[in-house]
Amino acid sequence: MAALRFKIPRKRFRLLVRTPGGTMSMQDGERLKTTPLGREVWLRWHLLIFDQTIYAVDGIRTWDAYARHLPDIAAATAAIAAVLRGYRERRVELGLFHLRPLRKLLVFRLMSPLLVMPLPDALRKWRSLRRRRREAKMLLVAKGY
Structure with missing residues (x-):
């Protein structure tokens, strides 16, 4: 019995894996395409990190610099929240995936x-x-x- 051989072009071949978050390359882990679910998780993760980093500082709400930049922070957070609201509405309408944040671990559990x-x-x-x-x-x- 002859051995199986595969001819794989070296420069063009790229092994890909599809996840609920998008399409990734297996060689280097580079994300090639993201799904709306992947973008929503990415934004939620960064917003969670921002909240936990900023508000972990003791007494930050009493600082003058914080008070000066509070309108900018609120505007940026509101813009991100509006985008996240749109992603969530589409995800809930479709009803395939449910995200549950685990705040202490800074991860989201994907349930489907x-x-x-x-x-x-x-x-x-x-x-x-x-x-x-x-x-x-x-x-x-x-x-x-």
Whole structure:
């Protein structure tokens, strides 16, 4: 029996892995494409680090420099929060992924039926969840809420 041989062009071949956060190169870990979920996690992670770094300093809220720059800090935080709100609304509307922050570890736990079940079962569960959400929403609209 002949040995299996693969011809892989050296310069063009790049082994990629797809994750919920995007597409990454296996060789160097470079992120080639990001998904909206990946961008949302990245922004949430950086905002969490910012909050924990800035507000970990004792008495920072009493500093004059902090008071001078507070409008800029608030504007930047509000802009990031608006972007995150849009990402979250689309993610919740789709209903595939749920993010749970673990603040002490500075990580997010990604929960989804797609990650723990076989794909056909996960898709069936996801469709039934979406149908139930849609029915509940229609019921609320009919009641006038």
